Amino acid sequence: MTLALMIVLCRIVFPTCLVDLSLLFGKEKSTLSVIFNEMIEKIYIKFYSVLKFDYCQFRESNLLRFSQAIRERSPAMHCVGFIDGTFNKIARLIVDQEGAYNSHYQGHGLKYQTVVIPDGITSSIMRLDSSRNHDMCMYCKSQLDVMMCIAFDFTSINGPCYYLYGDPAYTTSDHMMIPFRRQTADEQELAINKSMSAVQISIEHKFAE
Template sequence: MRWQLSKEEEQYFEEAVLFAALASAPPPCPRIRTRFNFNALPDAKLAVPVLWEDTEIFFGRSSSGLSIIFMHLLDLLDATFSSLILFNRNIAAARLKEYSQAVFDAGSPYTNVWCFVDGTVRGVCRPVPRRVHHKKRKLLGQQSIYNGHKRKHALKFQTLVTPDGLISHLFGPYAGRNHDIKMYRESKKAGTIRLDSRFRGFRVFGDCAYGNDDVIVSPFEGAIGNLTAEQTHINACMSRIRVSLEWSYAQIVSYWKALDVKSSLRIGTQPVGKMYRVVVLMTNCITCIRGGNTASDYFNCPPPDISEYLES
């Protein structure tokens, strides 16, 4: 089976090659022997919102078979590279001085901030309510994932974004109603960083809700009139730099359009959380292959080579 790219498909060439390099295990169909390779299937499914029926002719398999292969490759990538998704500690520790210098050169008053922490909200389709009490006719299901701040049903993830444009840590999913602090505490990332002597003296920057300790630093709290001129200046500088978080989130959905259509993301029938974890991994790989992204250009901090990233 020859892989032929049309003009519309050329933009997905790197992602397709990357899947072929990462997902080397055969699909779980012991009764079907084939010489064809479907490692690019998740790329085609996640890059654009498409129905399985629309991919049958292209891949030459039934929609049910393609779905099985897709799920297998998701499981494979998520399990194989779980350490890279959860926290790529070795690369981060090796580049702490480079990261902190890049943040300082971008205008930060701090010389020891090496990354930024925040939660991201990904919209999903409204779940069908489930009746749990016939007499009171009480409905449960959709309330738990409704995010009142964004006013939509969603899943939440916690991230650490470094100046080289990589999402070095992804934790979740959590129901949309949960607060960022709950994810931060249950991820136990502060303890992991605190126990690693390589991170001693360096800080993560987060919003006011995260507080201040030996791991994390946040803006000064209070009304502008109650802050000193120096404190106001520090808050303004860090707020401007911290916008790089949003660039990283936007990059994910720009590559993987299927995850930007919440009406097609159905909790209970799709592994939405696992899909997002895998596309974060793939986005990091694309950043390494292309030598950077918007965030890394802003900080003038190139990412590591793809082989260094995958082998760390």
């Protein structure tokens, strides 16, 4: 099991080919491929619930710490992370080409919804079946709002209601904040937009990784 995990980590930590791993581990390419695929499946099954939404990461003490970290760089209060969707292009599929095609990006690919907290850790990552979904559509189908309601809402004990910050593709709610409309925003709201834009760049860095 340890060797299998080493093979997985070695393959994903930087771009490498099976032939390189074959020389390193002394195993056939076909054997390494089977080991890698089976280990990825086992890891996914074991950690699926945490990948979907890490409740442990969003415990009350951490929520306070995250909101304070963002508060240091923006006037926004009780924001604990950032949400966005991303599209990763892939080769054209042999089957179900239509489901993987996105006209906006002019190509085939996989679309993900990710939540990143201020320290750069991904605390939720989900992919739906269709790559044609709008970000808000992905948000609704993922039922992330239900999970945030459980983890973020402390109003019943006179506490705050924490929220995520997203781009204008999302809709404002108790657990979601988006930029103020420039046409109707006052100076303070425009200042919040500017400061949050600078902080939100962390999620773009995560997508780049």
